[in-house]
Amino acid sequence: MDPIEPDAHLLALKVMRLMRPTLVELGPVVSCEHKDLVQRFSSKPHSDVFSGIIAETLSAGQVLLLPQSFGNIYLGETFSSYICVHNCSPQPVECINVKTDLQSNSTRINLSLQKNNKSAIILAPGETIDDVIRYEVKEIGTHILVCEVNYTSPAGYAQSLRKFFKFQVLKPLDVKTKFYNAEIEEIYLEAQIQNVTTSPFCLEKVELDSSEEFTVIPLNTLPNGESVFNTKNMLQPNNSCQFLYCIKPKVQKATDIHALRQLSNVGKLDIVWRSNLGEKGRLQTSQLQRLPYECKDLRFEVINALNTVKIGTIFTFNCRVTNTSEHTMKLHVRLVTKLSPECQYTGCADFKLDELNTGENAEFPLSVSPSKLGLIKIADLLLVDTENNEHYSIEKVVEVFVVDSDYNKDHKTFQNRLIRYAKPTDIIIQSPVQLQVV
Amino acid sequence: MSSKSNLSEYFANDPPSFFDELTNKPKSKEIPAESIVSGTSSGTSNNMLSNTFTGFFQPPEFVETPELEEPIKVTDEVRNLWELPRENDHSKLIMPGIHLQHDLPDPISVAVTQHLGEAELANRKILGVDDVTQDERGLRNLIHAGCLRTAVNLTGRLLTVYGQGYGRAGQPAKHSPHSLQLWFTRLALLAKLGEFELLQTEAEPFGQLTAPDVFYDFYPEMYNGKSGSIACFSFRLLLAELPIYMGKPHVALDRLSELHVTSNEIKQHYIQMQNKTAEQFWQKRCERVLHSIINCGLMMKKFSMIDDIMDGTLLKRSNLSKDDQRSLYSAWGRIYLQIGDIFGAEQKFAVSRRLREMNSAPDLRDLMDKGLIAVAKNDFPEAYLIFQKALHLDSGNTLILNNMGVCLLYAGKLKDAINLYEHAINQNPQRSLNESLLVNLSTLYELESNNSKAKKFNLLRLINRYKPDLNISIEICLKLQTIN
Numbered sequence: 001m002d003p004i005e006p007d008a009h010l011l012a013l014k015v016m017r018l019m020r021p022t023l024v025e026l027g028p029v030v031s032c033e034h035k036d037l038v039q040r041f042s043s044k045p046h047s048d049v050f051s052g053i054i055a056e057t058l059s060a061g062q063v064l065l066l067p068q069s070f071g072n073i074y075l076g077e078t079f080s081s082y083i084c085v086h087n088c089s090p091q092p093v094e095c096i097n098v099k100t101d102l103q104s105n106s107t108r109i110n111l112s113l114q115k116n117n118k119s120a121i122i123l124a125p126g127e128t129i130d131d132v133i134r135y136e137v138k139e140i141g142t143h144i145l146v147c148e149v150n151y152t153s154p155a156g157y158a159q160s161l162r163k164f165f166k167f168q169v170l171k172p173l174d175v176k177t178k179f180y181n182a183e184i185e186e187i188y189l190e191a192q193i194q195n196v197t198t199s200p201f202c203l204e205k206v207e208l209d210s211s212e213e214f215t216v217i218p219l220n221t222l223p224n225g226e227s228v229f230n231t232k233n234m235l236q237p238n239n240s241c242q243f244l245y246c247i248k249p250k251v252q253k254a255t256d257i258h259a260l261r262q263l264s265n266v267g268k269l270d271i272v273w274r275s276n277l278g279e280k281g282r283l284q285t286s287q288l289q290r291l292p293y294e295c296k297d298l299r300f301e302v303i304n305a306l307n308t309v310k311i312g313t314i315f316t317f318n319c320r321v322t323n324t325s326e327h328t329m330k331l332h333v334r335l336v337t338k339l340s341p342e343c344q345y346t347g348c349a350d351f352k353l354d355e356l357n358t359g360e361n362a363e364f365p366l367s368v369s370p371s372k373l374g375l376i377k378i379a380d381l382l383l384v385d386t387e388n389n390e391h392y393s394i395e396k397v398v399e400v401f402v403v404d405s406d407y408n409k410d411h412k413t414f415q416n417r418l419i420r421y422a423k424p425t426d427i428i429i430q431s432p433v434q435l436q437v438v
Numbered sequence: 439m440s441s442k443s444n445l446s447e448y449f450a451n452d453p454p455s456f457f458d459e460l461t462n463k464p465k466s467k468e469i470p471a472e473s474i475v476s477g478t479s480s481g482t483s484n485n486m487l488s489n490t491f492t493g494f495f496q497p498p499e500f501v502e503t504p505e506l507e508e509p510i511k512v513t514d515e516v517r518n519l520w521e522l523p524r525e526n527d528h529s530k531l532i533m534p535g536i537h538l539q540h541d542l543p544d545p546i547s548v549a550v551t552q553h554l555g556e557a558e559l560a561n562r563k564i565l566g567v568d569d570v571t572q573d574e575r576g577l578r579n580l581i582h583a584g585c586l587r588t589a590v591n592l593t594g595r596l597l598t599v600y601g602q603g604y605g606r607a608g609q610p611a612k613h614s615p616h617s618l619q620l621w622f623t624r625l626a627l628l629a630k631l632g633e634f635e636l637l638q639t640e641a642e643p644f645g646q647l648t649a650p651d652v653f654y655d656f657y658p659e660m661y662n663g664k665s666g667s668i669a670c671f672s673f674r675l676l677l678a679e680l681p682i683y684m685g686k687p688h689v690a691l692d693r694l695s696e697l698h699v700t701s702n703e704i705k706q707h708y709i710q711m712q713n714k715t716a717e718q719f720w721q722k723r724c725e726r727v728l729h730s731i732i733n734c735g736l737m738m739k740k741f742s743m744i745d746d747i748m749d750g751t752l753l754k755r756s757n758l759s760k761d762d763q764r765s766l767y768s769a770w771g772r773i774y775l776q777i778g779d780i781f782g783a784e785q786k787f788a789v790s791r792r793l794r795e796m797n798s799a800p801d802l803r804d805l806m807d808k809g810l811i812a813v814a815k816n817d818f819p820e821a822y823l824i825f826q827k828a829l830h831l832d833s834g835n836t837l838i839l840n841n842m843g844v845c846l847l848y849a850g851k852l853k854d855a856i857n858l859y860e861h862a863i864n865q866n867p868q869r870s871l872n873e874s875l876l877v878n879l880s881t882l883y884e885l886e887s888n889n890s891k892a893k894k895f896n897l898l899r900l901i902n903r904y905k906p907d908l909n910i911s912i913e914i915c916l917k918l919q920t921i922n
Contacts, residue, residue, distance in 0.1 A: 012887055012888045014884070014885050014886070014887070016881075016884075016885045018847070018848055020813070020814075020816075021813070021844050021848075023772060023775065023776055023810070024874065026837075026872065026873065026874060026909075027630060027632070027873065027909040027910075028629045028630055028632070028683060028909070029730075029733060030626045030629050030630050030676065031672065031675075031726065032622075032626065032670075032672045033670065033671060033672050034508045034509065035508070035517065035670070036619060036622070036623075036670055036672055037574050037577070037578075037616075037619035037620065037622070037623050038574075038577065038578055038581055038623050038626075039578075040581075041581060041586075041626055041627065041630050057726060057729040057730070057733075058729050058732055058733065058765075058766075058769045059733045059736065060736075060768075060769035060770070060772040060773050060776075061772055061773075061776060062772065062806065062837060063837060063840055063841070063874045064813065064840065064841045064844040064845075064874075064878075065844075065874055065877060065878065066844060066847065066877070066878050066881045066882075068877070068881070082847065082850075082852065082885060084852060084885050084886060084887075086886060086887040086888070088887055088888050088889065126887075128852070128853065128886065128887070130850070130852050130853075130886075131850050132848070132849075132850045199739070200739055200741065200777055201777070201778055202777050202778040202779040202782075204778075204779075204780070204781070233779070234741055234742075234777055234779065236739065273778070274778030274779070274780065274814075275777070275778045276776065276777075276778060277775055277776060277778070277810075277813060277814050278775065278778055278780055278813065278814025278815060278816065279778065280778075280816070
């Protein structure tokens with residue numbers, strides 16, 4: 001097959017990318033008032049759909065305009081393109097076969113024209129084969145649309161016409177995640193999504209699709225069901241916004257600390273956005289990994305404690321210690337109180353707990369007598385594992401608000417469960433997240 | 439691609455067309471226009487492919503209507519009230535002048551001469567300056583007929599009578615309500631025509647109309663101690679908006695904000711005076727300025743600002759008519775659509791719909807809004823059907839036909855889209871040959887075949903016959919720059 005000049009071909013091949021049309025206004029808005037020399041500058045009142053003063057002066061757009069350039073295309077968007085093969089010769093052309101492929105750095109996908117399902121077509125002079133091809137782009141980087149038209153010349157020779165259209169697929173979003181371990185059962189995920197395109201878009205959906213072991217409570221709506229963001233979820237270029245999720249293991253898993261430790265796949269973020277006139281894109285993050293717990297040997301919880309007490313009364317609270325290590329522990333509990341005028345409470349403790357096997361827990365009460373008004377902090381609690389000679393210090397056991405004895409508001413409110421870890425690792429991992437097309 | 443709000447702006451800095459990249463070399467071997475026409479039209483009965491057009495531009499009947507009742511009737515004093523210049527500085531007087539020695543050139547004639555030959559110009563029979571009376575009636579007549587360039591030329595003649603013609607810029611001038619109205623009309627027409635460069639040059643001496651000599655107070659003996667602005671409010675608004683056309687919406691935003699502050703102060707003044715009518719009159723003006731601020735916001739993509747103005751001010755007015763509310767909600771929804779917020783847009787459209795009379799059938803506005811939602815949802819066949827319903831309510835509406843053609847292309851029906859546009863043009867060329875339809879049709883021609891040049895030249899023939907003016911250049915409209 002000899003290569004021939006494109007212009008010498010009997011067929012013409014035309015391609016146009018179909019991103020969404022643009023909504024525009026018919027020309028500049030100029031208005032005047034009743035007493036002006038001219039009362040209207042428009043000669044064609046009937047060509048506008050929207051009548052009335054307001055519609056004439058607000059240029060919100062009402063005319064659809066076809067795309068006038070290739071524009072940008074982003075990962076997760078759908079590349080659609082109009083392909084048109086036209087017989088520009090004065091005679092019929094036979095055995096036409098149109099083949100379109102989209103080639104990326106790693107794959108080559110065939111995108112067939114639906115109207116081209118017959119293996120060979122005859123085109124009369126002036127006729128066209130034309131259709132829209134669509135493909136959701138799944139890769140960043142250079143893509144080449146390869147269009148090939150095979151046909152038979154009137155003399156019976158096989159001819160081939162090829163055209164290549166090269167374009168770049170760009171990255172639309174940056175997603176960063178932070179995990180916070182609130183307690184062993186609860187994890188908080190903060191996802192930050194940044195618009196790295198060149199125009200504003202609207203986040204239509206941001207959802208955490210949890211893995212089987214977890215349930216997710218999105219914390220992005222107000223009690224009335226409205227989004228915490230302003231109505232549009234609109235993101236200007238380079239701006240970002242944060243979404244917060246509370247993640248809990250499903251009930252049957254929650255009680256088993258060992259099983260819990262094995263669970264690291266929390267789920268995937270599913271993101272749908274739309275830009276100009278509804279142009280849609282969709283991406284999913286890779287599986288998000290929760291924080292590991294390996295570093296902690298011991299879990300300390302305050303199970304019930306009043307949050308307000310009167311001065312001069314005894315403040316008693318219950319504690320629970322769980323052995324989360326791999327070995328047996330024998331714990332010696334010491335609440336150390338320095339004797340000084342600054343000390344906010346009196347009372348100390350010094351006792352031993354029974355042997356704790358892996359995963360077992362023990363409960364004990366602690367009592368102090370607050371000696372100062374205001375918010376006081378009970379600390380430090382020392383836990384010494386006499387078996388392995390390890391020292392654990394709980395630096396912030398509990399806080400309580402101490403009121404005067406004539407304070408008569410209801411103080412029977414319990415604090416939420418407070419949980420501390422023996423090796424408090426306030427780990428915040430900020431990790432880059434891989435994005436992929438679903 | 440960004441969503442610009444008007445067509446001429448959209449093309450202001452048009453990068454090389456997509457088709458430049460597509461075709462690796464110019465189609466040098468394209469068959470000349472004439473031979474293509476005879477070659478391909480034999481099999482079809484399509485008028486668009488024949489160059490034997492008949493018919494010409496028909497100026498619509500112009501009847502000077504007796505002055506209509508003003509919607510809100512106020513005295514001249516209320517209308518002309520404006521912040522007086524702080525000092526009567528004579529060095530800052532306004533000395534305008536026309537910057538064109540001859541008439542405004544007609545780019546359509548130029549293009550026709552270049553591409554089709556001078557003989558074709560014989561078919562161009564639009565109104566000339568001498569076809570109308572040399573006064574404001576003639577001016578209104580020309581504008582009514584859509585002959586905006588001719589109207590600009592008439593303002594030139596009339597201003598020359600005032601001694602503010604060609605070459606008079608920088609020379610002392612006397613301003614009257616009429617001369618300033620002529621200037622306003624001229625500059626507004628230049629804006630409408632997209633002649634922004636000339637507009638900026640000629641508007642420059644006026645500044646923001648803060649000089650003392652555009653106030654009655656400057657001429658105490660001539661106007662009997664009258665006070666207030668001689669320049670009309672529309673003129674101030676036009677000058678404040680002007681940077682929008684020069685691609686500097688932030689400058690326009692500052693100027694418009696100032697205009698709004700002053701207008702609002704005047705409104706407050708009338709609230710204190712308990713002059714209800716004057717208050718309403720100025721309320722309208724404040725709102726008009728806010729509309730321009732929103733248009734600015736659209737260009738600058740300040741969507742939160744638009745929300746604040748819509749929600750916090752425009753829709754807050756208690757005596758807003760249902761129709762005005764519907765207009766606002768519909769426009770607001772379309773702004774949401776431009777950003778891609780379909781849910782938000784649907785909500786706004788739903789409010790607009792609920793404001794319609796109970797049990798009445800969907801009207802044009804509802805159907806247009808609904809069609810655009812379908813477009814945003816990528817359901818072009820559905821959008822086409824909705825626009826078609828709208829067309830039943832207003833057959834031959836160019837705007838609806840324009841949108842239907844776009845839907846056809848996205849539904850994979852290139853030929854149908856072309857036929858629809860060509861049919862619309864054949865039915866009523868004077869009305870259908872508008873800028874957006876021409877750009878769309880030229881785009882379709884380029885996609886369809888290598889014969890686009892011949893077909894575009896036929897469009898040029900029709901424009902020559904039927905179209906007094908276009909507000910974007912003919913080269914852009916017909917995408918002629920890609921040929922040569």
